[in-house]
Amino acid sequence: MRRIAVLRRAKAAIRAFVLEPASARPLAVMRIGIAAALIGEAAVVASHLHDYYGPLGLVQPPVTDALAHWSLPSLPALARALSFTGLTESGAVQAAFAVYVLALHLLLLGCRTRAAAVVSWLLFLAFKKAGSAAAYGGLEFAQIALFYCVVLPVGDALSIDAFRRPRPPSVGARIGLRLLQLHLCVVYLSSGIEKARGDQWWTGEAIWRALMRPGHGDIDFSWLAVHPLVAKLACWGTVTCEIGYSLFVWLKRTRKLWVLAVIGMHLAIAVSLGLVFFSAVMIALNVAAFLVPADAREAIADARQPGVNRSSFDSAIS
């Protein structure tokens, strides 16, 4: 009897965890953050587009093809498809880039959000394939976030689409939010465990080696050699932040502290290692996943303003 009651309670808890309607605001923040970061990255890369993604770029197709999955959309194929317009392959790359940036702006504003997300994602994949040798962690996370923008209801809040046609809190938004949260937990846990398996993260050498890499920032960290304890503490702190993430973000008391610590870690990475885009993407994902309220009741309180379909909100959470 008691066992049945426990099972019932567990089932109800899981149901509430996964299926209770939630506001789409956290997902909307992810959408805005990722689109803004990608627009920034595009602005930086734009004047060197052909170096990284052009047919005669820094890395030639034999290498890029070997590094990318065969099934991903390809820019040369797109160029061939557009050849009837008279565009050269370089011209097609430029045209694709212009459409990609436009789609990112629409995604940022939440205008025709789903279509904008699909176009951004497909062109992102094509550019990533063309520049696969240059695809680092920041771009991997951008790909993940863009995929989530395609499949999750990221346009249901803080968007032009939602302004035109307000959406109630939904089960889809809850499932999407849980997916994002659990994905981040997997990311930090696996990254933390892999770091903890290496000697460099116990001796302080990892931070030392990362900060002393030439060409990644102007700050001189050679003083760490005189104060090795600082390097050691930074290493231990990083591993603790990452491994502890998957536990402490679920506890109400420690959630904010832990997410802020991880955001601090990413800010430090941006400043000291020059990984600005990567850090911006990770900060956007963390803020969206754990710092934006998703409680349906809060969303309703916000939404009880003129022009909002009140009855649909009420029915969604009843």
Place this chain on the structure above:
Amino acid sequence: MLRRFLRNPAPFAAAAAAGHLLMVIAGAARLPLPASSAATKILGVYAAWSGASNSYGFFAPGVAAEWRAALDLYDPRAGVWTTRTRVAPNLELAVLDSTINSYFSRKEIREALAASWAAAEMPEAPGAAAVVVRAEAFLLPTLPEYRSGHRGEWRTLAAYAFTTEEREALVDAQDRRAPPR
């Protein structure tokens, strides 16, 4: 089944999310997909498009050495070698270049990557008869070694020479112009 899905899609969406998350966990744990089959291929395509199969060992288990391409260009008219290393115009592009050069650590694509750098550099130096691409790694001393006076240095770990028929002709033409000794 279809009727149930249309009436209440939430459990199906939750199941799809759970399946996606399983792929994320498998990717993070670097578990290979089972032996080749149609289902495996489909999963592989899904993983590549969604990013679900990524692993996340950034700077783990340790921080690898930084690599760069140093390019030696031979000008037959002056008879001199000049060395160039690419300096990225901003931090983000420096990260992209660094990611490209990190593939020098993989022996199987080192030469192809060097060929890429040579092909990218040759149009910038129309007078160069040959380009030698040196894959260099920055060897940083450990913390105690640095304290005792050692300093980091770029060391050439592989080198590849490239030219084309037209560029070789530049040397031949120069030889013809040179006075007989």
